[in-house]
Amino acid sequence: MTQAVGAGRATGFELLADLVADGDVVVLSGAGLSTESGIPDYRGETGRRRRATPMTYQTFVGSAEARRRYWARSHLGWRHVARAAPNAGHRAVAELQRRGLVTGIIAQNVDGLHQAAGATGVIELHGSLDRVRCLDCGERTPRDDLDRRLREANPGWAARAAEFNPDGDAVLTDEEVAAFRIVDCAGCGGVLKPDVIFFGENVPPDRVRTCYDLTERAGVLLVLGSSLTVMSGYRFVRHADRHAVPVAIVNQGPTRGDGHATVILDAPLGATLTALVARLTSR
Template identity: 80%
Template sequence: MYGDPALAKLTDRIADGGVVILSGAGLSTESGIPDYRGETGRRRRAEPMTYQTFIGSVAARRRYWARSHLGWRHVARAAPNAGHRAVTELQRRGLISGIITQNVDGLHQAAGAQDVIELHGSLDRVTCLACGRRSSRALLDQRLREANPRWDAQDAAINPDGDAVLADDQVEAFHLVDCRDCGGVLKPDVIFFGENVPRPRVEECYALTERAGTLLILGSSLTVMSGYRFVRHAAEHAVPVAIVNQGSTRGDAHAVLTLDTPLGSTLTALTALTARTSAIDP
């Protein structure tokens, strides 16, 4: 791996600093969290919850929260992997000027990264659709346990974003809870498919992208416009784009280099190589 010419070129770009990271689900698969479209995603048939379905049906919300109540425990137990730790180390050295993540698992922060923009929100927060109050997922987990003392669903297959596979009778036996303040509908503080990322958050990401020395994509197929737009924005502003992902991506045509390799080992090697570069050329 250390002799890979593409890795050497990426090392030079990282060593120049000013790197903005855009990370996707592929960065977290080595932590045991599956993705929708990468190598793990191709082995399942997960259909993500849409915003319209969630708000339009009590049955849909029951299904979501029952599955998520069980699956979230899997996400909450996940630990940062070598890729997350490498990103944190590069940020510590001052080579990374910003981190945008499409992930909702909080693993960048768990690895010690600072000032992470969570493009799609985070599973560890809950919001009320009526009054807007935010609360912790841990508190909701406690309330749901109290509301379902005899619910005996067992760990099953875990789909992306902490969505567990449950039988219909297990879902139907699950009891929901509402907002403690106003009785409104509770929703995870994440952006569902069909829902828009808040405009100020998007503008912050655009501005960060424009100032980047390199936009580095980590573990994203860029299939969804939510992330792909920043690659297009970088290209429009002559900001070089580099991609490390297992499999091709929608943004490959905009990239100055691509690496189709596992994230953890590649980023670990990149961290070691940039350290050597700094030592040779202080």
């Protein structure tokens, strides 16, 4: 039985509180959880106001010009992500984990804001923008190191982003991109890529298996701020349903997983999760 928020908001909220109060909550979070921190999403409220085309793995590895465009735009966009602070939603998830109610966090986001809010053991399903990986030797290095090297390689580059897209992507002119110099791996001279999963790239199988195992053992799978449009996250909702694990969804707008949900709240994430923590405290 699915209960959606609308006229029966209190009933849906209380059902969510009941499910979370029982513990063993596994959180599956998406870009909608970070929009209140100023990081736009692809498909939610901020996504509908833009036309952002994400970089694909095939394009990145197949074209030096595509890599120049990506790193030029990301050089500015990364700073926007790095300056972002956790919002009330991230802090609420961390508090629920601290209380022992949340036992697992699967983050589709690549911004690290769960950890910045104090959460631990976060599974970064799609990786993290704060690391860089060499496609040749496999070495992983901090993004801050690459940022320093790119600044040194582009001392006179003074581009300013017209707007920011998801995943640390800034909108630049073709002229600004053409003037940007990229750098290679400091160790082997190979191609550098952010340590994130691009569209068209597969999540490592062991990471997927860990998420499946978490989902099977969960008391409830709590989806936060994800439209579940792509299979990468949606598969865990289907997996929960197959194993009779209740699914609760808090998101602004419909999701692909609504048909599997026990409770759906169409509501702002920060305010709803803050209220959830307060409700559980008062019990």
